Amino acid sequence: MSKLTKQQVVEYDKTYNQHPWLIGNIDPLAVERAEGIYFYDYDGKRYYDMSCQLSCANIGFGHPEISEAIKKQLDILPYNAPAYATAPKSELAKRIIGLAPDNMAKVFFTCGGSDANEAAINIARTVTGRSKIFSRYRSYHGSTLGAGNLSGDPRRFDLELPAAPGFVKFADPYLYRSGLKFKTPAEASAHYLRLLEEQIVYEGADRIAAIEIETVTGANGVIIPPDGYLQGLRALCDKYGILLICDEVMAGFGRTGTAFAVEHWDVKPDIIAFAKGITSGYIQLGGVIISKQIADFYKDKVFQYGLTYSGHTLACAAGIACLDFYEKYSIFDHVKTLGKVFGKLLEEQKKKHVCIGEVRYIGLFGAIELVKNRENREPLVPYGGDKKGVMKRIFGLLRERGFATYGRENNINICPPLIITEQELRSAFEILDSVLSIVDSEL
Ligand SMILES: Cc1ncc(COP(=O)(O)O)c(C=O)c1O
Structure with a gap:
């Protein structure tokens, strides 16, 4: 175990670690430990983990049943090459x-979300013999070359030097910023699907x-599809022989109150990432x-994609332990119930x-979109251009007060650990409330 002091942790981090998505010389917060819904810095200060780190630590930390399952597997067999069958990989799949959904048959394991999407792209192109992949502007699918070009948010720009061929973007059903007034969700869905169909034809x-x-x-701000959108998308894909891939890297495993978010709209994709x-962040795993x-x-073709750590034995054991945890404590039902309180608190x-x-x-997946002016909906910071660090300061104010989270553009994302209680949620919202009062006063 590392014996570094707090000062060494920070100094070595600044000297030797390259942080993703951040400008070179940041002053990192040194985290010493975590338990349940909280993590602690080296001065013992406690933070509500209101984004589950990067929306991954769904069950929080410090659960002995997860540690025990990992330790047991570590002693028996930590890893096997992907061609072998192992008990954890077989059971987890x-x-x-x-x-x-009941049309699904097999799992291909990866190490995380980006490579899951690389696999999805590869499979879609191989199976259809077609090249183009459509995705939306307000999206993030990862940062490897394919997944990065698939992503729509500005993080893709440096991966487009030059852009990988075959990636086409279309507009999200982002009703708050559509500039149009729809009478019903069905009307909104029809509008966006009509635009998409035009683009498919072109x-x-x-x-x-x-x-x-x-x-x-x-x-990119918890944008929830209007009812009818996903069903309509499925129908469009069927009409043109296009595969539907749903990226549930963030939305899956209880975040919205169901195992997979597609259940809310009863849609059956061809691929789910x-x-x-x-694994709730205990060990990295995707698929x-x-x-x-x-x-x-x-069945009679080579699957032309592979990773040394595909189906990593220890990671799969962690996955089984997490699924056991979700089941044992009825976590998805808890999310459904507490999600109603969460919604009320946000309103x-x-x-x-x-x-x-x-x-x-939806469930315990939420975002607050900040504006300068409610009437004309001018965002608090322009898209892709928070040059003055306005949002960064707001996240800093929250963190100073013990509420840790992140967001993109003018959104504060709130994705608490799924084990959070109503009381804890209410206490965390008191911090949020105090910081939003500061933002109000500065408008
Ligand atoms: C929806 C979605 N897809 C893919 C990814 C990429 O996953 P990873 O960072 O594990 O490569 C993310 C990461 O945040 C994500 O939110």
């Missing part, structure tokens, strides 16, 4: 298929391998779930604070 429908979406957009909540049709395609904040334009939530 079977259980994931048991949780997935791009050559028979050249499009897949449409990939985040079932519920995560990092997952990661994060499958894709493929339909019976796709699995049949590979109360919206009533109280003029800096809030909209709140969006």
Whole structure:
């Protein structure tokens, strides 16, 4: 175990670690330990982990049943090359298929979300013999070359030097910023699907391998599809022989109150990408779930994709332990119930604070969209351009007061550990409330 002092942790980190997505010389907060819904710095200060780190530590930390399962597997067999069968990999795949929509047949394990999406792209192109992949602007699918080009948010820009060919973006059903007034969710869905169909035709429908979406957009501000959208998307894909890929890296494993978010709309994708909540961050693991049709395609064809750590034995053991935990403590039901309180708390904040334009939530997956002006909906910071660090300061104010989270653009994302109690949630919201009052006063 490392014996570094707090000062050494910070100094070595600044000297030797390159942090992702941040400008070179940051002053990192040194974290010493975590327990339940909290983590602690070296001065013993406690933080509500209101984003579950990167929306992955779904069950929080310090659970002996997870540690024990990992330790046991470590002694028996920590790792085996992917061609072998191991008990953890076999059991975990079977259980994931048991949780997935009933058209799903097999799991291919990866190390995280980006490589799950690389696999999804590869599979879609191989199975259809087509090249183009459609995805949306307000999306994040990872940062490896394919997943980075699949992503829509500005993090893709440096991966487009030059852009990988075959990636086409389309507009999200982001109603708050549509500029249009829809009478019903069905009307909104029809509008966005009509625009998409036009684009499919213009791009050559028979050249499009897949449409990939985040079932519920995560990092880019928890954008929830209007009812009818996903069903309509499925129908469009069927009409043109296009595969539907749902990225549930963030939305899966209980975040929205169900195993997979597609359940809310009863839609059956061809591929589901997952990661994060499958092991709750205890060990890295991701994967894709493929339909019976796709699995049949590979019966007599080589699956041309692989990773040394695909189906990592220890990671799969952690996955089984997490699924056991979700089941034993009825976590998905807890999310459904507490999600109602969470929604009310967010709505109360919206009533109280003029800096809030909209709140969006499903299960324990929420975002607060901040505006300068409620009437014209001007965002608190321009898209892709928070040059003055306005949002960074707000996240700093929250963290100083013990509420740790993140967000992109003008959104504060709130994705608490799924084990959080109502009392804990209410206490954390008191901190949020105090910081939003500061933002109000500065408008
Ligand atoms: C929806 C979604 N897909 C893919 C990824 C990439 O996953 P990873 O960071 O594990 O590569 C993320 C990461 O935040 C994500 O939110």
